[in-house]
Amino acid sequence: MTDIAMHNWWIALAVTTAAGLATGFGSLLVLFAKAPNARLLAFGLAFAGGAMVYVSLGEILNKSILSFSEAYGGQAGFTWGTLSFLAGVLLIVTIDRLVPNPHERLEVDDPYFRQHNRDYVKRVGLLTAVAITAHNFPEGLATFFATLDDPTVGMPLAFAIAIHNIPEGIAIAVPVYYATNNKLYAFVACLLSGLAEPVGALIGYAVLRPFLSDAVFGAVFGVIAGVMVFLALDELLPAAKRYAKGHETVYGLVSGMGVLAISLVLFKW
Numbered sequence: 001m002t003d004i005a006m007h008n009w010w011i012a013l014a015v016t017t018a019a020g021l022a023t024g025f026g027s028l029l030v031l032f033a034k035a036p037n038a039r040l041l042a043f044g045l046a047f048a049g050g051a052m053v054y055v056s057l058g059e060i061l062n063k064s065i066l067s068f069s070e071a072y073g074g075q076a077g078f079t080w081g082t083l084s085f086l087a088g089v090l091l092i093v094t095i096d097r098l099v100p101n102p103h104e105r106l107e108v109d110d111p112y113f114r115q116h117n118r119d120y121v122k123r124v125g126l127l128t129a130v131a132i133t134a135h136n137f138p139e140g141l142a143t144f145f146a147t148l149d150d151p152t153v154g155m156p157l158a159f160a161i162a163i164h165n166i167p168e169g170i171a172i173a174v175p176v177y178y179a180t181n182n183k184l185y186a187f188v189a190c191l192l193s194g195l196a197e198p199v200g201a202l203i204g205y206a207v208l209r210p211f212l213s214d215a216v217f218g219a220v221f222g223v224i225a226g227v228m229v230f231l232a233l234d235e236l237l238p239a240a241k242r243y244a245k246g247h248e249t250v251y252g253l254v255s256g257m258g259v260l261a262i263s264l265v266l267f268k269w
Helices: 003-031 038-072 074-098 118-149 151-180 183-194 196-211 214-243 248-267
Strands: none
Touching: 003 118, 003 151, 003 183, 003 196, 038 074, 038 118, 038 151, 038 214, 038 248, 074 118, 074 214, 118 151, 118 183, 118 196, 118 214, 151 183, 151 214, 151 248, 183 196, 196 214, 214 248
């Protein structure tokens, strides 16, 4: 590996790790504040969703098609890029069916958590952490490969995933803290879940590295685009709508797309 390639590799790993550690920041909102602001949370979730949909369809899917086109020609490249996108959707649907991602409300004072005994809530926290960790693996792979290929695409995607990870940290920290009354346990549980992203990236890279080619990059980017779009539509936007009091969801969605679009323009200037 050349010095430039190694430098890009470390940048990609650092960006992926930072996005994953945003889960720990979410836990801090639980441990050092009464409750997250619901309207701000709705805006942030929708913002991340808009950013992820825009970068996935506007940049990452195009990279998949271009990579396949380099290997097989234009018409076949479009076909294989589209099939890879659909394969990514199918992959995350399968993960979601096998390990459903819980969507309980996230406020610390939620009656759901007050009405159940600590052992039960501890199990809820464990299942939540397992589910979110499983979903973090493909997110880490997406961030890593996108940044490794083009930091101007990977960094905005990492930013959107980091925003997405904050409420996931809240979802883990609430039941763990309630059940154990230990801030350190709650924080560590969130960090370990977030570290699934760089771990997933490293495992994916180790498996795919011997086979890297235009076709493999095309497949990876197509799958990434499908995974990201599904996560945005299935998790972020519905969650944002649940917390919204007015138009926060649509404002966040449009703002996320707008900021992502402008950032890509500026990166490429």
